[in-house]
Every structure is written in structure tokens, then in C-alpha cells.
Amino acid sequence: GQWRFPRREIEAWLLEQQAGQDWTSTPVLPADTPAPLAQALPLTCLAPIQALCAEVMDVAVVTTDMDGVPLAGVSNSCDFCSLILSTEEGRLRCAGSWRERADGQLQACHARLLCASAPILAAGQPVALAAACQFTTTAPAWQPDLADLAAGLGLAEADLRAAAGGVRARQVGDLPRVSSLVRRLAEAFSEIGQGRLNLVGRLEKIAEMSKL
Numbered sequence: 001g002q003w004r005f006p007r008r009e010i011e012a013w014l015l016e017q018q019a020g021q022d023w024t025s026t027p028v029l030p031a032d033t034p035a036p037l038a039q040a041l042p043l044t045c046l047a048p049i050q051a052l053c054a055e056v057m058d059v060a061v062v063t064t065d066m067d068g069v070p071l072a073g074v075s076n077s078c079d080f081c082s083l084i085l086s087t088e089e090g091r092l093r094c095a096g097s098w099r100e101r102a103d104g105q106l107q108a109c110h111a112r113l114l115c116a117s118a119p120i121l122a123a124g125q126p127v128a129l130a131a132a133c134q135f136t137t138t139a140p141a142w143q144p145d146l147a148d149l150a151a152g153l154g155l156a157e158a159d160l161r162a163a164a165g166g167v168r169a170r171q172v173g174d175l176p177r178v179s180s181l182v183r184r185l186a187e188a189f190s191e192i193g194q195g196r197l198n199l200v201g202r203l204e205k206i207a208e209m210s211k212l
Contacts, residue, residue: 041120041128041193047072050130053185057178059168060134063189066126068095074134080163081134084111087153098131104183106175109133112144113167116179118186122193130186132178135168142167 046063054061054076062074074085084090097109104118117131136142146164150157170178 041071041122041189041196045192046189047075049185049188051075053181054132057132057181058135059132059170059178061185062098062131062133063120064095064098064129064131066099066128068097068099068129071128076134078134078163078168079166080160081111081113081167083155083159083163084149084153087155090153093153094133098129098133102126102129104179104186106179111149112136112142114170114175116182118183120186120193121190127193128189130182130189132182132185135170135178137172137175138169139172142169 041063050061050063050072058076060074060076060078060081063071065071074081077085081094085094093110097107097115098117100117101107102117102119104116106114106116109115113134113136115131115133117129117133119126120128120130144164146160147157149155150160
């Protein structure tokens with residue numbers, strides 16, 4: 001008496017609903033965003049801070065919901081990853097990489113680039129993720145299987161290969177700093193979110209008192 005669907009197909013369908021939106025630049029806050037998340041992380045505050053951090057770290061930075069769907073686009077996205085994000089399968093794979101682990105530690109994403117994400121808390125519960133991604137290290141050299149990646153994403157290998165030269169490379173010694181800054185960014189967003197929730201709570205109490 002139940003209808004059951006593979007998790008991957010459901011996730012693909014959800015991300016398909018975002019297909020008309022540009023993940024690399026357009027702030028996105030779905031209409032069905034849970035109230036705590038919508039109240040805690042206003043895009044007018046989140047987007048410029050995210051963009052500034054991306055510039056300072058010289059990597060891409062993205063803030064997503066817990067499913068890996070960006071809330072404010074991807075700041076400082078490179079051409080290679082923007083090409084990947086132009087496909088439905090690419091968005092699905094990137095979302096999976098952003099939400100994997102989420103402990104601030106660096107890991108390899110589906111394209112073998114480096115990524116680190118950390119949870120953003122509101123009322124003590126994780127409501128979103130902050131991630132730094134789209135970069136590699138100078139040693140060892142980045143050597144993805146572009147033919148396999150292109151085939152899986154439905155892209156032309158030549159296009160991926162042409163864009164791959166623009167992927168950022170960081171010194172090995174810089175990696176701990178990137179990981180630390182991601183955690184600090186998540187903590188900053190958590191503080192902003194908690195402060196906003198506290199303000200909303202006080203305003204609601206004032207509204208209730210005004211009805212007496």
C-alpha cells in the first residue's frame with residue numbers, strides 16, 4: 001500500500017525544480033523554505049558576506065540548505081565548475097559534495113577538486129551549510145578523468161578541458177586556513193541567524209502583548 005521511489009531520483013527531481021535558476025549568481029530562497037531557516041538567514045545579509053569571503057579566500061563559497069541547494073548562488077565560481085553546474089546531473093553531484101561530512105574538513109568532490117563545508121546552526125539545530133570549494137592543491141597535481149566526467153554530465157570533453165585551466169590552485173600550506181575560515185564563516189552565520197531569531201521572538205512577544 002505504499003509508493004516508494006529511489007532517493008537519488010527524488011533528489012534529482014528536487015534539483016530539477018531549480019534548473020531554471022543560475023546557481024552561480026542568483027540568490028535563491030524557495031517558497032517552501034522552512035520558517036526557521038527563512039527567518040534566520042536573510043539573503044540581503046548572507047549574499048554579500050559570502051561573496052566577500054570567497055574573494056578573501058580566493059575560492060568559491062556557497063551557502064546551502066541541508067539538502068545542498070544553494071541559498072544565495074555560488075560566489076566566485078570558476079568557469080570549469082560553472083559549466084558543471086549548468087547541468088542537472090552536475091547540480092545533483094555538487095549538492096552531494098557540499099552536504100557530505102560537513103565537519104569543516106577538506107575532502108575531494110565528485111570532480112576531484114577540494115571542498116570543505118560546515119553546519120550553520122539556529123536554535124541549536126543545523127539549518128544550513130557553508131562551503132568553500134572549486135580549488136585544488138599544487139601538489140600533487142590535479143588530474144581528473146575529464147572524459148568520464150564529461151560523459152556522466154552530458155558535456156563535451158573539449159569544453160571541460162578548455163575550462164579546466166582556470167581552476168584555482170592553492171599551496172598545501174594554505175589548506176588549513178581555508179578549512180578554518182569555512183568553520184568561522186559557518187559560526188558567523190550561526191550567530192547572525194540566532195540573533196535574528198531572538199529578535200523575531202521578541203517582536204512576536206510584543207505583538208502578542210499589544211493584543212491584550
